[in-house]
Amino acid sequence: MNYNWDWGVLVREPYLEWLISGFGWTITVSLAAWVLAFSLGSVVGILRTTDHKLLRGLATCYVETFRNIPLLVQMFLWYFVFPELLPDDAGMWVKREMPMPEFTTAVVCLGLYTASRVAEQVRAGIQSIGQGQRNAGLAVGLTPAQVYRYVLLPVSYRIIVPPLTSEFLTIFKNSSVALTIGVLETTAQARQIEEYTFQGFEAFTIATVLYIIVTSIVMLLMRVVESRVRIPGMISLGAK
Amino acid sequence: MFSDFDTDVIFNNLHFLVEGMQTTLILTIVAILGGLLLGTLLALARLSPFKPLAFVAGTYVNFFRSMPLILVIFWFYFLVPHIVGRPVGGFYSVLVAFVLFEAAYYCEIMRAGIQSVRKGQIYAGQAIGLTYTQNMRYVVLPQAFRNMVPILMTQAIILFQDTSLVYVVGVKDFLVSADLVANRENRILEMFTTVALVYFIICLSGSLFIRRLQRKFVT
Numbered sequence: 001m002n003y004n005w006d007w008g009v010l011v012r013e014p015y016l017e018w019l020i021s022g023f024g025w026t027i028t029v030s031l032a033a034w035v036l037a038f039s040l041g042s043v044v045g046i047l048r049t050t051d052h053k054l055l056r057g058l059a060t061c062y063v064e065t066f067r068n069i070p071l072l073v074q075m076f077l078w079y080f081v082f083p084e085l086l087p088d089d090a091g092m093w094v095k096r097e098m099p100m101p102e103f104t105t106a107v108v109c110l111g112l113y114t115a116s117r118v119a120e121q122v123r124a125g126i127q128s129i130g131q132g133q134r135n136a137g138l139a140v141g142l143t144p145a146q147v148y149r150y151v152l153l154p155v156s157y158r159i160i161v162p163p164l165t166s167e168f169l170t171i172f173k174n175s176s177v178a179l180t181i182g183v184l185e186t187t188a189q190a191r192q193i194e195e196y197t198f199q200g201f202e203a204f205t206i207a208t209v210l211y212i213i214v215t216s217i218v219m220l221l222m223r224v225v226e227s228r229v230r231i232p233g234m235i236s237l238g239a240k
Numbered sequence: 241m242f243s244d245f246d247t248d249v250i251f252n253n254l255h256f257l258v259e260g261m262q263t264t265l266i267l268t269i270v271a272i273l274g275g276l277l278l279g280t281l282l283a284l285a286r287l288s289p290f291k292p293l294a295f296v297a298g299t300y301v302n303f304f305r306s307m308p309l310i311l312v313i314f315w316f317y318f319l320v321p322h323i324v325g326r327p328v329g330g331f332y333s334v335l336v337a338f339v340l341f342e343a344a345y346y347c348e349i350m351r352a353g354i355q356s357v358r359k360g361q362i363y364a365g366q367a368i369g370l371t372y373t374q375n376m377r378y379v380v381l382p383q384a385f386r387n388m389v390p391i392l393m394t395q396a397i398i399l400f401q402d403t404s405l406v407y408v409v410g411v412k413d414f415l416v417s418a419d420l421v422a423n424r425e426n427r428i429l430e431m432f433t434t435v436a437l438v439y440f441i442i443c444l445s446g447s448l449f450i451r452r453l454q455r456k457f458v459t
Binding site: 065070071072187204212215216 | 303306307308309310311314315318319322401402404405407408415419428429432433435436439440443444447
């Protein structure tokens with residue numbers, strides 16, 4: 001293996017800046033998409049457990065659609081196909097005038113995709129509680145909304161902390177797919193450094209290290225959260 | 241919009257798309273088989289009483305599981321030619337990447353499967369004089385596999401979807417073939433919609449099949 005090692009490349013201009021900005025984009029895309037995924041995923045997940053047939057059906061359709069198309073294909077659909085389906089002015093706006101089109105598209109796509117996975121976790125959490133608590137809530141005169149607000153959700157969110165952690169890590173890793181539509185996040189920058197300098201080993205190593213550091217920090221933090229919110233006597237679901 | 245949706249472009253380039261789908265399927269199948277084999281070995285290593293071996297396997301799994309698949313694909317696209325000493329083409333390097341990457345996920349599934357076999361079974365095997373290997377081969381693994389079938393197949397569907405990421409190094413799978421046609425014929429809307437629909441139908445039938453299987457297997 002002939003290879004000219006040069007770790008210095010990572011701190012040289014402009015490559016250090018590329019890495020920092022790439023890492024910044026990775027974090028920004030992940031967090032923004034997570035906000036969307038968590039809120040929409042919660043709504044869809046709750047709808048999947050309600051008694052309303054139509055709403056339940058719609059939520060199921062949502063989950064099945066977004067789960068059964070590869071993320072990369074969804075990214076292309078949002079970026080290339082979606083503007084074509086809009087009326088002319090709106091399509092033009094999405095393509096040309098929308099602020100940061102690649103970033104916005106990536107966040108929306110990643111958020112909607114992950115929402116389907118979050119929804120499944122929320123549903124599993126609610127269903128793990130059992131019918132008895134729901135019935136008890138209704139029996140003491142709570143409305144269905146109150147049953148969710150005061151009985152089911154507080155417990156189920158505490159149960160699904162571990163699988164939600166792994167969903168967050170998935171969104172964090174999946175943010176690299178945004179590079180296919182031109183968001184220059186960590187992986188894209190590492191690739192770019194490799195192409196400019198041929199120092200692929202160094203570039204990919206630093207990207208790997210960055211991902212591992214964030215993953216480890218999130219896991220450590222969530223372990224603390226998990227032990228704080230654990231419900232005595234209840235076994236956590238674990239990531240499935 | 242859909243009023244000028246041109247289906248001819250799909251049929252005229254059908255052979256091209258089928259070829260792409262073949263690459264996708266070969267990639268999926270080889271990655272499943274390789275990943276399963278390596279993953280099972282890793283799972284046995286992780287559960288081995290010999291601590292250093294368990295540590296190495298655990299590190300391997302955590303390492304690959306904290307990396308995005310695209311980064312792994314880039315790594316091996318860059319590394320494999322360096323190791324082999326000559327260009328090998330994108331296909332073989334992504335094959336290596338997928339097998340090694342999937343092995344980490346299959347390892348965790350297998351480990352959970354092996355741990356789901358009740359301790360009593362293992363003791364019973366030991367009591368009638370089976371060696372460790374025999375016990376694994378005849379008692380533990382057959383039951384573990386049975387418990388794991390639905391999750392293993394779900395992982396296969398995820399893998400099938402993930403193979404589309406070979407796009408980043410230009411291996412001509414289903415998506416890349418469609419992308420080439422889309423750009424050549426300027427029919428982006430038609431091609432990407434078709435791609436999404438084909439993936440959707442395959443994956444949905446797969447997951448419906450798994451759900452049926454699950455009802456049969458879970459006892």
